[in-house]
Amino acid sequence: MKRSKSSPLLHLSKLSIVSSLAAILLSNTVLAESYQSFSALNYSHNKSSFNRTNANNENKSDSISLYSQYFFDERQALGPLSEFDYINKASNLYASLSNSDSESSASYNDQNYSADDNNQNVSIGGQWITHNVIVGASYSHHRYDVTTNDYSFDMSDNYYSASLGYFLSDDLVIRADYFDGGGGDDYFSYSASYNWQLAGTDYIGFSYNVDEDFDIHQLSSRYFVSLTEDSYLVLGGNYIFDNSDNWHADDTWSINSSYYFNTKTSVSVYYGKDDYYGVSANYFINSNYAVNLGYNSIANDKNEADSDGYHLGFTAQF
DSSP, rough: OOOOOOOHHHHHHHHHHHHHHHHHHHHHHHHHEEEEEEEEEEEEEEEEEEOOOEEEEEEEEEEOOOOHHHEEHHHHHHHSSSSOOEEEEEOOOEEEEEEEEEEEEEEEEEEEEEEEEEEEEEEEEEEEEEEEEEEEEEEEEEEEEEESOOEEEEEEEEEEEEEEEEETTEEEEEEEEEEESTTOOOOEEEEEEEEOOSSSEEEEEEEEEEEOOOOOEEEEEEEEOSSSOOEEEEEEEEEEEEOOOOOOOOEEEEEEEEESSSEEEEEEEEEETTEEEEEHHOOOOOOOOSEEEEEEEEEETTTEEEEEEEEEEEEEEE
């Protein structure tokens, strides 16, 4: 019985399938965007008011900021161009500039007051990560000028921070931070973050932070999931338990969510205690430049205070 010979057309068909698979794999590799530098220019406007029987306050402010950060290793996007690993493992440097102008007016027992404030801040910092060890530091110079009814003054202060951390595993990091708030007001805080990796790029992240006196505890979580080939969902939450003896000590919480229609377009919402809410949208013009805008509001019935505002931003990443 003669063995049948393979058809040349069958060989060509197999080669075509292999070539197509290779092309798809190579295409996915090319399409997986990665970046090392991130810069953002933001503007925000806010108005707030505080009203009681014998006292009221009105305030409006305009702020502009410029922020830039450079990573020594590339960070690969998880699909959406603004989403990356929950725990960063790349050494980096950053710098920021900000300026804020505000006008306020107040009355108390038929006495009227007004003030104009200007705040400027310059910050630099970074993290060096090697052999599972994290060493970080930052410096900020803050200056503000205040003009009121009867007098004016200006002040400046310097702030420093240092951090030391260690990766217990690729998905678990612990860290201690030291802050010098100026004027001898210094303190420590301690934190831990864990990344529970799910299928593909999906994950659930957890972070815990506590002050040196173990009075203020902060727990946050973030869930990132791919819904379809192009759409993604992010769910997050934050809770702060404040057991300190500060007069303004109070527990707070917030939840947030972002939906990505595709890798370049998303909408986000958040809601928190005292009817604090906001909505925003982000759109990448191409793989490097994006614009965003948003609105936020808070209505604090307990303190008879409310505020609302909007923000605009432009980002660039390469």
